[in-house]
Amino acid sequence: MSTATQNHIGRKISRIRELRDMKQEVLATALGVSQQTISNIENSEIIEEETLEKIAEVLGVSAKAIQNFNEETVLNIISNSFTSNDSSTINAINVQPTFNPIDKLIETYGEKEKLYERLLQAEKEKIAYLEKLIK
Structure with a gap:
């Protein structure tokens, strides 16, 4: 300066x-x-x-x-x-998640399953509507 x-x-x-x-x-x-x-x-x-x-x-x-x-x-x-809690690296950020990654993975699979079920239900409704139009 x-x-x-x-x-x-x-x-x-x-x-x-x-x-x-x-x-x-x-x-x-x-x-x-x-x-x-x-x-x-x-x-x-x-x-x-x-x-x-x-x-x-x-x-x-x-x-x-x-x-x-x-x-x-x-x-x-x-x-x-600035201090790092990770002694293996200098000036690195040590990320320690406050959640269990396995729980998050299971939660994600549950959400994926629900989305798949909603998609399947929407397709069934679409087929039923198209069959109704044909008749």
Whole structure:
């Protein structure tokens, strides 16, 4: 991150908002302003302290956190806090289903059988209807 980007409060707000999976419209509504105002704020390098406090409150962080936000630090925290329960692989996701696969297989066969029976019944009805039309 360049020095200009590191001190650009608007970009930091934008990035934190994106990390929170929040759209500009949602932030605007929470602050009682237009989406265009949020866009202008995110393009501003400097923001009034009062506005920054309001935005920080809506984003669920402190104004100081916004001012000190550094994306590299965030990525380092994420990568250093990821743990794998599977010791045989590094940084792999260990999936342990909370259901019995055999039960699921039996359930699937039961559903397949019911579908087959409904299809067979529909065919029988179709044949009966065609025989009725012929007579």
